[in-house]
Amino acid sequence: MGRYAQITGAGMYLPPREVTNDELRAKFDAAFPEFVDKMEASSGIRARFWAPEDWATSDVALPAAQYALNAAGKKPEDVDLIILGTDSPDYITPATSVVLQHKLGAKNAGTFDVGCACASFPTALAAAAGIIATNSAINTVLVVGVYLMHKLADPNDPMIFFYGDGAGAFVLEAREGEPGKGFLASAFLADGSYHRHWGIYSGGTFEPATVESVHAGRTKVRLIERYPPEVNHEGWPKLVREVTHRAGVALADVDVVLFTQVRKPSIELVMETLGLPLAKTHTIMEKWGYTGSACIPMAFVDAVAQGVIRPHQLVVMVGSGVGYNQAAVAFRLEELWPHT
Known part of the structure; x- marks a missing residue:
């Protein structure tokens, strides 16, 4: 018998304003002919949703957290710890998780942020599971992934094509039982030699924000150099194989694999590489x-709603973010959200 973490509720939030590819074509086609067409073909993205301009990241995270708690039959005051993953925080400091704690009314919860870009959510899940397994005082952890990158982008940069706002959240609770249920394993990869490829490079200690850096656009998110596709095409299969090996399960026994939702052709290629349908x-x-740090929990919630993810299944989640960071987790689910 042992203590382990299980997902007992999940929720997501999608902001109200839909921005279609046709809207972006009207904006960018004169200056960047066929850019939107090319990005649509290479990514599969046809639309995205943006939050109101007066919202902060914590405002997007809040309804997702509330939906997840409702699904788990929990109140905000039941939460012992909040872990929030994002690379579009409310502030450089304080942590966005503590702002969310206040807005949510989770008065008994400690908090911390995870900041490894779009690998943040599976990284946060692994951290939450480890804390639950080793700390008998922590029984309920709220894990949130949230993205509001469009607000940190230059509106005249066509790369805003990719940025959709959203949030997803899981409630993890402590369980007692034999191994093989709930959180099973995690695996990680990183290569910091890519840290200058894509990011926000002014506003931190490397270059504090100045009038010059603002005017030059260095306080906005920028693609400096494209990542080679091998980063994901080779890294994702490696992580899936590693996390299933550590979990003691066969790759063929995995029921669902969720990946960072940036390019549909990459997911199709990786599934073929793994020999999975x-x-x-x-x-x-x-x-x-x-939707960056939010895309894995959002995909999970949508997969549950559509019957792709079902009770008692083995689910692997793989996140990949700039820097680069990559992370994978494996869970054996139990019953899904009896309170919804």
């Missing part, structure tokens, strides 16, 4: 765009 994955970028 496409029926064992799920994508949302077509309708919601690239």
Whole structure:
């Protein structure tokens, strides 16, 4: 018998304003002919949703957290710890998780942020599971992934094509039982030699924000150099194989694999590499765009709603973010959200 973490509720939030590819074509085609067409073909993205301009990241995270708690039959005051993953925080400091704690009314919860870009959510899940397994005082952890990158982008940069706002959240609770249920294993990869490829490079200690850096656009998110596709095409299969090996399960026994939702063709290629049918994955970028740190929990919630993820299944989640960071987790689910 042992203590382990199980997902007992999940929720997501999609902001109200839909931004279609046709709207972006009207904006960018004169200056960047066929850019939107090319990005649509290479990514599968057809639309994205943006939050109101007066919202902060914590405002997007809040309804997702509330939905997840409702699904788990929990109140905010039941939460012992909040872990929030994002690379579009409210502030450089304080942590966005503590702002969410206040807005949510989770008065008994400690908090911390995870900041490894779009690998943040599976990284946060692994951290939450480890804390639950080793700390008998922590019984309920709220894990949130949230993305509001469009607000940190230059509106005249065509790369806003990718940025969709959204949030997803899981409630993890402590369980007692034999090994093989709930959180099973995690695996990680990183290569910091890519840290200058894509990011926000002014506003931190490397270059504090100045009038010059603001005017030059260095306080906005920028693609400096494209990542080679091998980063994901080789890294994702490696992580799936590693996390299933550590979990003591066969790759063929995995029921669903969820990946960072940036390029649908990459997911199709990786599933082929793994020898798994496409029926064992799920994508949302077509309708919601690239939602970064939020895309894995959002894909999970949508997969549950559509019956792709079902009780007692083995689910692997793989996140990939700039820097680069990559992370994978494996869970054996139990019953799904009896309170919804």
